Amino acid sequence: MSSSSLSVQGLAKRYGDFVALAPTDLVVADGEFLTLLGPSGSGKTTLLSLLAGLVPPDEGSVRIGSQDVTYAPPYERDIGVVFQNYALFPHMTIEENIAFPLKMRKVSAADAKRRAREALEMVHLPHIAGRYPRELSGGQQQRVALARCMVYKPSIILMDEPLGALDKKLREHMQLEIKRLHREMGTTIVYVTHDQEEAMTMSDRICLMNAGRIEQLGTPADLYFRPRTLFVADFLGESNILPADLRTRVGDEVEVGVGSSGVSGRALANGHDLPPGSSVRVMVRPQNLAVARHGASAMGVPAVGVQGRVSEVMVTGSLTKVYMEPLDRNLPPLVAAFPTRNEADAVRIDDVLTLSWSGRDAVVIADTAAPAAGTA
Amino acid sequence: MNGQSLTMTDTAGAKRHSPPPAWRKPVLMGAPLVLLLVAFLVFPVGQLLALSVYNGQGFTLAPYAQLFASSLYATVLWITLKISLATTLVAVVAAYPIAYLISVAKGPAKSRLIFWVLLSFWTSFLVRAFAWVVILGRNGVINSTLMSLGIIDRPLDLLYGFGAVLVGMVHAMLPLAVMTMLAVMENIDRTLPRAASTLGARPGTAFWTVYFPLSLPGVAASAIMVFVSAIGFFIVPALLGGRKETMITQLIIDQVQQTLNWGLAGAISVLLLTVVLIVFVLYDRVFGFASLTGESAVVRNRDTAMRRLGGRVLAALGSASDALIGIVPRRHPIAGRAERPLALTAFVWFLLVLISLPAFLMIPLSFGKGGLAWPPSGFTLQWYEQLLQSPIWMQALWRSIVVAFGTGLLAMAIGVPAAFLMVRGQMRGKGAMLAFILSPIVVPRMIIAVGMFYVFAQMGLVGTILGLVIGHTVVAVPYVVMTMMAVLRNYDTRLDMAAQSLGARPLAALRHVTFPILGAGMLSSFLFAFATSFDELTISLFSSGGLSATLPKQFWDEVTLQVSPVIAAVSTGLLLFVAALIWVADRMRRRSLAS
Numbered sequence: 016m017s018s019s020s021l022s023v024q025g026l027a028k029r030y031g032d033f034v035a036l037a038p039t040d041l042v043v044a045d046g047e048f049l050t051l052l053g054p055s056g057s058g059k060t061t062l063l064s065l066l067a068g069l070v071p072p073d074e075g076s077v078r079i080g081s082q083d084v085t086y087a088p089p090y091e092r093d094i095g096v097v098f099q100n101y102a103l104f105p106h107m108t109i110e111e112n113i114a115f116p117l118k119m120r121k122v123s124a125a126d127a128k129r130r131a132r133e134a135l136e137m138v139h140l141p142h143i144a145g146r147y148p149r150e151l152s153g154g155q156q157q158r159v160a161l162a163r164c165m166v167y168k169p170s171i172i173l174m175d176e177p178l179g180a181l182d183k184k185l186r187e188h189m190q191l192e193i194k195r196l197h198r199e200m201g202t203t204i205v206y207v208t209h210d211q212e213e214a215m216t217m218s219d220r221i222c223l224m225n226a227g228r229i230e231q232l233g234t235p236a237d238l239y240f241r242p243r244t245l246f247v248a249d250f251l252g253e254s255n256i257l258p259a260d261l262r263t264r265v266g267d268e269v270e271v272g273v274g275s276s277g278v279s280g281r282a283l284a285n286g287h288d289l290p291p292g293s294s295v296r297v298m299v300r301p302q303n304l305a306v307a308r309h310g311a312s313a314m315g316v317p318a319v320g321v322q323g324r325v326s327e328v329m330v331t332g333s334l335t336k337v338y339m340e341p342l343d344r345n346l347p348p349l350v351a352a353f354p355t356r357n358e359a360d361a362v363r364i365d366d367v368l369t370l371s372w373s374g375r376d377a378v379v380i381a382d383t384a385a386p387a388a389g390t391a
Numbered sequence: 392m393n394g395q396s397l398t399m400t401d402t403a404g405a406k407r408h409s410p411p412p413a414w415r416k417p418v419l420m421g422a423p424l425v426l427l428l429v430a431f432l433v434f435p436v437g438q439l440l441a442l443s444v445y446n447g448q449g450f451t452l453a454p455y456a457q458l459f460a461s462s463l464y465a466t467v468l469w470i471t472l473k474i475s476l477a478t479t480l481v482a483v484v485a486a487y488p489i490a491y492l493i494s495v496a497k498g499p500a501k502s503r504l505i506f507w508v509l510l511s512f513w514t515s516f517l518v519r520a521f522a523w524v525v526i527l528g529r530n531g532v533i534n535s536t537l538m539s540l541g542i543i544d545r546p547l548d549l550l551y552g553f554g555a556v557l558v559g560m561v562h563a564m565l566p567l568a569v570m571t572m573l574a575v576m577e578n579i580d581r582t583l584p585r586a587a588s589t590l591g592a593r594p595g596t597a598f599w600t601v602y603f604p605l606s607l608p609g610v611a612a613s614a615i616m617v618f619v620s621a622i623g624f625f626i627v628p629a630l631l632g633g634r635k636e637t638m639i640t641q642l643i644i645d646q647v648q649q650t651l652n653w654g655l656a657g658a659i660s661v662l663l664l665t666v667v668l669i670v671f672v673l674y675d676r677v678f679g680f681a682s683l684t685g686e687s688a689v690v691r692n693r694d695t696a697m698r699r700l701g702g703r704v705l706a707a708l709g710s711a712s713d714a715l716i717g718i719v720p721r722r723h724p725i726a727g728r729a730e731r732p733l734a735l736t737a738f739v740w741f742l743l744v745l746i747s748l749p750a751f752l753m754i755p756l757s758f759g760k761g762g763l764a765w766p767p768s769g770f771t772l773q774w775y776e777q778l779l780q781s782p783i784w785m786q787a788l789w790r791s792i793v794v795a796f797g798t799g800l801l802a803m804a805i806g807v808p809a810a811f812l813m814v815r816g817q818m819r820g821k822g823a824m825l826a827f828i829l830s831p832i833v834v835p836r837m838i839i840a841v842g843m844f845y846v847f848a849q850m851g852l853v854g855t856i857l858g859l860v861i862g863h864t865v866v867a868v869p870y871v872v873m874t875m876m877a878v879l880r881n882y883d884t885r886l887d888m889a890a891q892s893l894g895a896r897p898l899a900a901l902r903h904v905t906f907p908i909l910g911a912g913m914l915s916s917f918l919f920a921f922a923t924s925f926d927e928l929t930i931s932l933f934s935s936g937g938l939s940a941t942l943p944k945q946f947w948d949e950v951t952l953q954v955s956p957v958i959a960a961v962s963t964g965l966l967l968f969v970a971a972l973i974w975v976a977d978r979m980r981r982r983s984l985a986s
């Protein structure tokens with residue numbers, strides 16, 4: 016097993032009666048880019064701190080490679096941490112801050128200075144070496160924190176929202192830098208972000224957390240197209256979630272009846288093995304909904320489907336979003352998105368549209384609110 | 392790389408399979424302080440109290456019989472309470488506007504105000520008390536001024552009375568009252584009264600119904616600190632009081648130094664301690680001990696009828712002051728200005744001049760030929776020459792400096808880890824631990840001093856530097872812990888974590904990150920301990936022995952036996968020393984802020 020993989024088993028942390036992290040298993044492969052995503056307070060920073068050894072766990076173990084480091088102090092772990100609040104030392108200049116880890120590793124002063132300068136150039140801040148942290152903007156501090164962590168090339172880097180304070184352009188630049196570092200040095204990175212797009216574009220895998228536990232762990236596509244729970248479907252991107260009854264199984268898909276009118280449709284079973292008659296949810300992403308004027312057909316799919324009255328049309332550049340109130344009162348409001356077209360055939364408010372989807376683009380989510388199969 | 396790390400791994404993994412025992416660190420951090428207090432506070436005080444019921448052969452209640460046989464002790468206790476309560480009341484009322492002004496002032500104005508409060512705070516109690524002897528004496532400042540103006544033709548008897556004691560006591564306690572109150576006031580959210588005024592409250596109402604209730608825990612903390620210090624104080628009543636103003640501490644001194652009646656001294660101590668404990672229990676019920684350290688400035692809301700009444704009184708006060716403000720034509724239409732009215736500033740400066748002036752009167756006297764009579768006449772350096780040539784004074788000075796340094800270092804070594812523990816540690820019984828750490832402040836100094844003397848005598852520590860350092864550390868260490876706790880609360884612990892994650896071992900993290908950032912706070916803790924020891928008289932009075940006096944002890948012997956103008960020279964020296972100390976501390980603080 017390689018020395019820069021991370022694995023945790025049954026790791027848990029409580030503050031008094033409050034469970035900040037429920038017993039959790041997680042393996043991060045050597046050289047993997049794993050993103051922790053989740054709402055505020057879901058335990059991302061807690062998990063990161065446990066990995067870094069900044070707080071002791073209540074239960075469970077942490078391994079780096081095959082070495083048990085559960086109770087090893089942070090300075091013995093060769094893990095770099097970029098802190099959520101930067102944690103720059105206020106009494107040191109930027110250069111001293113960045114040279115600090117090198118100094119702790121007994122790198123000669125001249126060498127440390129040179130490498131600190133290089134790191135500053137990498138984050139595009141060569142001119143601020145002599146300043147103190149409080150003389151920098153939030154975004155500059157964040158970049159210094161990144162430089163301080165990268166300068167000593169740790170084999171594992173934990174980053175807690177490292178780009179949160181940057182504007183879009185800088186953020187994209189820094190994303191590239193981090194990816195480059197990841198690629199070139201083979202660093203294992205555990206990354207925390209609130210930005211879904213960032214999580215989707217950068218990660219090998221995403222670990223979605225909720226209320227102190229892992230809700231789902233998988234590739235970005237897994238989470239986006241094959242969410243296991245309503246929470247995941249709802250958290251990542253826009254989605255349409257339709258109540259439905261399961262009818263029959265067709266290969267890896269199922270046929271369902273949607274809403275009270277029982278409009279038929281298809282969806283991926285996604286590993287759920289539920290008996291016919293179970294009530295489930297079906298999730299379809301807005302861009303996977305085919306829209307047709309009532310009675311017409313679109314994209315070769317016959318125009319049978321859920322009907323809705325347009326309540327709002329929003330053109331967001333390349334995409335047009337259409338919000339609809341389904342005629343079936345038991346269905347929630349829906350949203351469809353498609354490439355913005357010429358005005359001539361544009362959709363207008365109060366038009367009635369028919370929505371349909373391919374079975375490959377929809378997915379079944381077990382309805383947690385419904386009674387378990389078999390007891391019904 | 393893989394094979395190697397694998398073999399390394401298993402041994403290291405096995406070595407560290409169990410968590411380090413969670414109790415070890417807190418014990419290491421807290422034990423020295425606990426041991427010190429048990430050995431040199433609990434044990435000595437316990438011994439002294441035990442002496443009141445154990446006469447060497449067996450159990451006895453004779454000392455108590457003696458205590459209650461004559462009305463002397465009850466009378467003295469009553470006088471002691473009367474003086475302490477009056478002192479508390481006046482000092483707290485006078486301290487409030489000063490602390491308020493400091494808390495709302497900014498920049499250099501604030502630094503100036505704090506400088507003058509600190510100067511009084513750290514100017515020796517002895518110097519300040521002695522200054523009043525000079526001011527109020529028959530040939531003193533007031534009498535000679537009034538006579539030269541022809542207002543009176545015979546000197547008034549200003550000295551040796553309740554008034555003189557009260558003035559001296561208030562003067563001694565006022566800076567303490569301001570500092571304690573300020574700790575709470577600085578934490579009051581400045582936007583709250585402003586928010587109240589945007590909600591329609593006039594300035595007076597906003598002050599009395601929003602700011603004042605929030606500042607009450609500070610008032611309470613300051614009142615109890617002043618009361619407890621006052622009840623254990625003896626310098627002022629001894630120097631300024633007459634027969635009728637004897638305080639209970641003086642009786643204890645008499646029993647120990649003159650009649651050697653340890654049993655009675657113990658019994659009086661029990662009496663005094665009981666009174667203090669009752670006061671503290673009442674305080675804890677109403678405010679909670681935590682408010683003493685500024686932990687949480689929340690008044691427990693129990694008694695709702697009282698609260699409603701209090702609310703009405705405050706609202707009435709608010710509208711009364713609004714009416715008053717309304718009469719005066721408004722000069723500043725800007726609401727923000729109302730926070731610092733001119734009249735308040737003038738009044739506060741008047742108070743500050745008043746509390747600083749007495750010590751400053753020593754300067755002209757120290758250069759005068761006419762002794763300690765006012766006004767000073769002529770110019771001479773003879774008192775300074777006498778002082779510098781006196782081996783007794785010089786040795787006392789040297790001893791005091793050594794003891795103060797030792798105390799500062801020992802108190803820091805013991806108090807800083809304890810403060811870390813109290814702020815960062817997660818353990819049960821923190822409240823009890825804090826109360827224990829603060830107990831040297833709670834127990835009247837006189838009781839500690841007498842008990843310590845008794846124990847030191849058995850251990851052969853009387854008259855030694857070590858004994859004095861230990862004794863002073865016991866009374867200085869709570870201040871170190873409190874100052875460091877305040878400093879640590881503002882310190883972001885994530886910086887330590889960052890340092891450790893960057894490869895710094897705990898000691899390196901302390902050296903490169905924690906201590907440099909906490910430097911200014913640590914320096915002021917050290918100076919606090921240093922100054923406490925440098926001005927300590929009660930413990931030194933007994934434990935310094937006959938021949939190895941510290942500076943305050945020498946000062947005390949001098950003013951009680953023979954009064955010479957050399958005292959004025961010493962006082963001047965002390966004043967300048969303290970001013971220099973504050974200046975240096977302030978410079979260091981600024982340097983550390985600037986870097």
Ligand SMILES: Nc1ncnc2c1ncn2[C@@H]1O[C@H](COP(=O)(O)OP(=O)(O)OP(=O)(O)O)[C@@H](O)[C@H]1O
Nearest residue numbers: 030033035053054055056057058059060061062099
């Ligand atoms: N030292 C502590 N004492 C008590 N509770 C804590 C402590 N640290 C964290 N918590 C609690 O644990 C929970 C998880 O906190 P954590 O910092 O891991 O959240 P997070 O997912 O990083 O949130 P965010 O996205 O806002 O940074 C929160 O509810 C928090 O209040």
Ligand SMILES: [Mg+2]
Nearest residue numbers: 059060099175
């Ligand atoms: Mg966080």
